[in-house]
Amino acid sequence: MACGSDAVETTTLSCAKCGKPADLQCPKCVQLKLPREGAAFCSQDCFKESWSSHKSVHVKAKVSPPGLENPGEQNSDLSTDGWLYCLRKGQARSPKIPHFDWTGSLRPYPISNMRLVPAHIDQPDWAHDGIPKTEPNSDLQHRVEIKNPDQIEKMRETCRIGREVLDAAARIIRPGITTDEIDAVVHEATIAAGGYPSPLNYHFFPKSCCTSVNEVICHGIPDARKLEDGDIVNVDVTVYYKGVHGDLNETYFVGNVDEASQRLVQCTYECLEKSIAIVKPGVRFREIGEIISRHASMSGFSVVKSYCGHGIGELFHCAPNIPHYARNKAVGVMKAGQTFTIEPMINSGVWRDRMWPDGWTSVTADGKRSAQFEHTLLVTDTGVEVLTARLPSSPNVFPWLNS
Template sequence: MPRNTSGHLVPGVIPPALAVPPSITRPEYVGKAAPRPFTGSDVYDDEAVGRIRESGTIAAGAIEAVGAAIEPGVTTAQLDQIAHEYMVARGAYPSTLGYRGFPKSCCTSINEVICHGIPDNTVLEDGDIINIDITAYKNGMHGDLNKTFLVGTVSEDARLLVERTQEALNRGIKAVAPGRQVNVIGRAIESYAKRFGYGVVRDFTGHGVGSAFHSGLIIPHYDAAPQFDDVIEVGMVFTIEPMLTLGTYEWDLWADDWTVTTRDRSLTAQFEHTMVVTERGTEILTLP
């Protein structure tokens, strides 16, 4: 099993990438080292938002399909296959596949993995928590979300961390309003997380999404980030995706250049939605 004697994760064996039918349109970055620089706007009209919503609905359905299969004994590669098959069956391309060389169709981040875990032969164990991060691309638009699931019977600390991370996302979403700066989102999230002594990851953020997987717009999840002063506008589309930990917000990166873990190997959870800003707040675009 790809875990060490302390029960912490170590790299496993990554199976080959799954095939996407040639009839499905690829994002422009597939086969390249990096996507082309984004020069568009993060504000979309109703027609474009409708296409983002369609992709987001597919991604959300894929998350639910994966979640239904999560149990002790399942490998993260098996979960990746479920996500992959769900998306391609609906004419969508799995956005992570080939993005800056990422080899799989979703991210699977277990326990101390903050984000970007690569599906492999790691076997889920009773008491784990696992984040599934899925983005679907269809009709020129990406829809991006993630969700943390409980595996079997988990500790009370783990259960509360997952529950409160979801609530932190809800509070971040409620802070969104036209005319405010994006840094109010992190202020709402961290003020809630601090009540429980949780760490709030700083270096991995929400982002603009739509015609680009990551547009360059940064949505911080922590307080004291006045440099992130973009003004929220009606029609703006972005993700909010707080990552909370039971310990430090500092992190380490594996040699694969993707897998990010908490430096102290404490548990971490994450939730994410893609949303569009409305006159009154937001509409979530990643619902099944």
């Protein structure tokens, strides 16, 4: 990674609770466009302790949907509003764009301060310090859990919230919208449903969802860049609610998209659908990659090998691993009661990836476009239940679903 010697700039704002230097902002104050002074906090703990008194400043303010009236308006003066480039997997910021041998035309833009979560929301164990504690050492990293009926019902409820949150994001996607504005919608919709946006501060990831544009394969960080006519953008949402996680993503068209990109996105959607169709008790996990690889290669595309689907439930990521490529070595067979994701990442060109200096954004090695779709699934006695399935109210954004 480049730019290790770049100077890191910190905000000059002070915590409204204790007076220490503050990097975090109250999300409601941001939404209401209230002054940043008095809305900044140094930690989630200070924010929690101040919430009962701080929330009174919102009462007289007029509420308006975040970022929908004037797309990009909040980014009009990045140099004076604390927007900085992300470095070191979210643990550092810089006022200068890092030096890097970029593979395509996309570049990182500055990001806003981390959004805060109200104290009444149940939060995972990484919410405060960015470090998962239970997940890495759990025996569920090596053993595939069979969920009980209570866990399954919680998963259904959480995954439905995740679907509704992703649909809310999909409805605002158009040229001129920034990916930070998408993140704001995801953040507010998740909190409004009583959930926590699982990516937020997970291993220091600085935002509430991932937004992966054009050549970005996955884990793109929402920033100040405005979506342009012809872009494709993947929005990856995970919700933590009632102690369990629900994970899904879709790739959307921005305005008028070229035919090659349309074929890529449709093929990726079909890869996911075809792989879901084989899920049932007794099927080997490694067969998923065979199905996806066959369909992608027949369409002239390649399958990313560096990232895979995963088990999910009370842990964000756990066993089983679900590779999406052929001739993989995934261990085990499916059993009723298991929950996991399938999330193929399909590239227009070569399958290999590169990592941006922010430590999160994975891009295609040749700069060509990539697409992804994801569902959280439950293996049933007779087949599969798609817990994050599209709803009758989901926006009609994929032309092939109308034929």
